[in-house]
Amino acid sequence: MKCRAIVFTFGLAAALACLPAAAQPNLGGLLGNILPGGGGKLGSVLPTEQAQGQQPGNSLFELLSQSQGEIDEANEIAIGRQLAAVLLGSKPLVADTATQRYVNQLGRWIALQSSRPNLPWTFGVLDDAGFNAFAAPGGFVFVTKGVLDRVDEAELAGILAHEVSHVASRHHLNALRAKARAGLATQLLGSQIRTNNAIGSMVSQQLLALGKNLYSSGLDQADEFEADRLGVGLAARSGFDPFGLPGVLQLLRAQAPDNPLFSLSLSTHPPAQQRLDTLERAMGHRLDSLGGKPSVKIPRRVATAAKP
Numbered sequence: 001m002k003c004r005a006i007v008f009t010f011g012l013a014a015a016l017a018c019l020p021a022a023a024q025p026n027l028g029g030l031l032g033n034i035l036p037g038g039g040g041k042l043g044s045v046l047p048t049e050q051a052q053g054q055q056p057g058n059s060l061f062e063l064l065s066q067s068q069g070e071i072d073e074a075n076e077i078a079i080g081r082q083l084a085a086v087l088l089g090s091k092p093l094v095a096d097t098a099t100q101r102y103v104n105q106l107g108r109w110i111a112l113q114s115s116r117p118n119l120p121w122t123f124g125v126l127d128d129a130g131f132n133a134f135a136a137p138g139g140f141v142f143v144t145k146g147v148l149d150r151v152d153e154a155e156l157a158g159i160l161a162h163e164v165s166h167v168a169s170r171h172h173l174n175a176l177r178a179k180a181r182a183g184l185a186t187q188l189l190g191s192q193i194r195t196n197n198a199i200g201s202m203v204s205q206q207l208l209a210l211g212k213n214l215y216s217s218g219l220d221q222a223d224e225f226e227a228d229r230l231g232v233g234l235a236a237r238s239g240f241d242p243f244g245l246p247g248v249l250q251l252l253r254a255q256a257p258d259n260p261l262f263s264l265s266l267s268t269h270p271p272a273q274q275r276l277d278t279l280e281r282a283m284g285h286r287l288d289s290l291g292g293k294p295s296v297k298i299p300r301r302v303a304t305a306a307k308p
């Protein structure tokens with residue numbers, strides 16, 4: 001597996017190079033959405049703003065910090081694409097077309113039942129043993145391989161529905177605006193972050209600093225509780241066992257806070273027991289009749305989805 005080492009070293013562009021040529025179009029929707037040009041050279045992994053006709057990163061940052069009204073959807077997507085590139089710069093995508101396709105199909109089906117079905121929803125599996133999920137404005141959602149290794153389909157649906165709900169409710173976008181308006185980017189850049197890597201040179205330094213801060217500190221607790229509540233409803237509406245997400249919270253509750261595979265998930269979210277209690281109050285017994293569906297293992301679904 002010569003490719004594996006390359007994937008870990010160079011990230012997404014190399015991951016692409018490792019995929020059989022015939023398999024690459026299957027990732028086209030995923031990569032085309034995140035990466036203008038679809039990969040190939042490292043440069044094309046990064047947002048090419050002018051080529052896309054989008055506002056440059058600096059203008060997007062100004063939009064976050066200064067605009068009074070709603071940020072329109074095109075700019076929301078442009079901001080999300082830049083943050084997605086930041087996330088992809090830290091972890092490569094799993095170089096397994098069948099897995100990526102399955103998670104995209106599952107995620108897009110769920111997103112179609114959300115309040116914003118028309119966003120360019122894009123899902124990806126990051127090659128990381130940790131247990132985590134991330135979303136960026138405009139419809140970009142990532143889960144780690146560590147999640148896929150530990151959950152069944154209903155639980156994965158619950159996690160994706162939670163992340164889709166964050167995006168549909170613009171939680172990250174609003175958090176970025178609040179941080180930008182508070183002048184946090186200037187503080188971060190002034191005090192510690194001096195990025196001189198490839199991503200840092202092409203994405204607005206301010207946006208990059210805000211994104212890194214957001215993904216390490218997490219959203220407001222109220223947003224997390226709302227995403228749990230909306231996510232359970234969304235998973236149920238999509239035909240999945242609504243108790244998938246509570247099942248994930250039970251898994252999180254059982255982890256030691258210093259377990260390195262779970263520490264980021266735990267530190268960026270309210271305590272799992274509190275999330276379970278809050279969900280229980282919101283759900284009551286209304287969804288009980290929808291529970292108890294048979295558990296479906298991810299590898300079996302991936303194998304089925306891989307069939308032409």
Ligand SMILES: [Zn+2]
Binds near residue numbers: 162166224227
């Ligand atoms: Zn969340």
